Amino acid sequence: MALHVVPAPWPERAQALRELRHEVFVQEQQVPEALEWDGRDADCQHFMALDETGRLLGCARLTPDGQIGRMAVRSALRGQGIGRALLAEAVTAAAASGHVRVFLHAQEHAVPFYRSAGFLPEGEPYEEAGIPHQTMSQALPLRFEVPALPDRAPTARPATAASTSAPGEPEPTLPPVTFKGEALAQTRLLEALETPRRQLAIISPELDPTLFDQQAVCDALSRFVRSSASTRARILIYSSRRAVASSHRLIALARRLDERITIAKVPEAHAKDERTAVIWDNVGYWLQPDTLVYEGLLNGHDPVMATRLQERFDYLWERSGPDPELRQLKL
Numbered sequence: 001m002a003l004h005v006v007p008a009p010w011p012e013r014a015q016a017l018r019e020l021r022h023e024v025f026v027q028e029q030q031v032p033e034a035l036e037w038d039g040r041d042a043d044c045q046h047f048m049a050l051d052e053t054g055r056l057l058g059c060a061r062l063t064p065d066g067q068i069g070r071m072a073v074r075s076a077l078r079g080q081g082i083g084r085a086l087l088a089e090a091v092t093a094a095a096a097s098g099h100v101r102v103f104l105h106a107q108e109h110a111v112p113f114y115r116s117a118g119f120l121p122e123g124e125p126y127e128e129a130g131i132p133h134q135t136m137s138q139a140l141p142l143r144f145e146v147p148a149l150p151d152r153a154p155t156a157r158p159a160t161a162a163s164t165s166a167p168g169e170p171e172p173t174l175p176p177v178t179f180k181g182e183a184l185a186q187t188r189l190l191e192a193l194e195t196p197r198r199q200l201a202i203i204s205p206e207l208d209p210t211l212f213d214q215q216a217v218c219d220a221l222s223r224f225v226r227s228s229a230s231t232r233a234r235i236l237i238y239s240s241r242r243a244v245a246s247s248h249r250l251i252a253l254a255r256r257l258d259e260r261i262t263i264a265k266v267p268e269a270h271a272k273d274e275r276t277a278v279i280w281d282n283v284g285y286w287l288q289p290d291t292l293v294y295e296g297l298l299n300g301h302d303p304v305m306a307t308r309l310q311e312r313f314d315y316l317w318e319r320s321g322p323d324p325e326l327r328q329l330k331l
């Protein structure tokens with residue numbers, strides 16, 4: 001049987017989708033009609049799985065706030081990969097819509113199905129429509145392409161570092177510029193680290209020594225976190241093993257300033273995205289989309305992208321914790 005998963009605009013496909021959901025949820029699972037028809041369908045993106053004759057095999061929907069639901073496959077056709085294909089399409093659509101996180105309320109029996117597609121449980125199980133449920137979610141990679149931009153000379157570090165500028169002064173501007181190669185990646189990174197006023201977030205899977213095991217980087221970070229009582233830097237890593245083995249300078253600095261610089265380890269299940277990023281003040285970022293390639297973009301004023309990167313960072317931060325290898329180091 002051929003399988004096609006395609007978008008199903010609600011106004012055109014409502015009748016067929018309603019019939020299928022009535023069969024699966026209302027008749028088979030005894031979900032009350034009032035709960036099934038929640039009034040949100042017209043606002044959602046819908047997907048349907050069809051065979052080569054155009055017969056409807058299954059469906060799913062994505063709400064505007066990034067929730068996948070109403071996943072239904074005709075009972076005689078389950079276990080053949082139709083649900084998996086529908087789910088993949090809905091996740092792709094969520095990423096394309098700019099969501100940093102996609103979530104769902106899984107019926108308990110379907111938890112393994114969603115887990116195998118990369119969703120992880122959140123919180124405790126609960127009941128919905130008389131059926132045990134579990135909230136599950138996954139972080140989505142942000143789509144990002146390095147744009148073509150004219151080069152510019154590095155901005156000279158201000159005589160008084162950003163740390164000493166008074167609150168209320170205009171934000172320092174840092175025009176967008178791409179970088180390619182180790183040396184430029186380092187230069188632009190230093191520019192980025194001189195800019196934040198309030199908060200700084202760094203994600204680097206292994207705390208790349210080429211970028212972060214540098215005295216100038218530590219000096220810039222140290223100036224930033226000491227600049228006012230409330231400035232803080234948060235650093236997310238996937239593994240500190242190599243950094244610990246090589247006496248990484250940034251780890252030593254974070255130990256000295258542990259009230260102000262916090263390093264947390266992303267749990268393995270969430271450690272998927274291979275990019276390095278420095279994000280500050282919901283306004284600017286330095287971004288290297290592929291950890292292995294020194295190529296990326298520095299942009300001091302892109303609040304939309306900076307906020308999305310920050311939201312994704314916060315999602316991971318909430319699920320991360322102290323790194324046992326770093327804790328041992330403190331004893």
Ligand code: COA
Nearest residue numbers: 071072073078079080081082083084106107109110112113
């Ligand atoms: N429990 C455990 N594993 C399940 C499962 C279940 N209920 N349903 C599917 N899986 C596994 C399959 O074994 C398969 O694993 P494999 O690739 O290792 O063999 C994988 O998940 C993909 O399954 P797939 O064939 O793509 O799923 P499906 O087409 O049967 O669709 C549902 C899955 C849940 C959509 C379908 O069972 C359904 O419509 N159920 C009734 C409605 C429902 O409960 N919807 C979900 C509400 S949260």
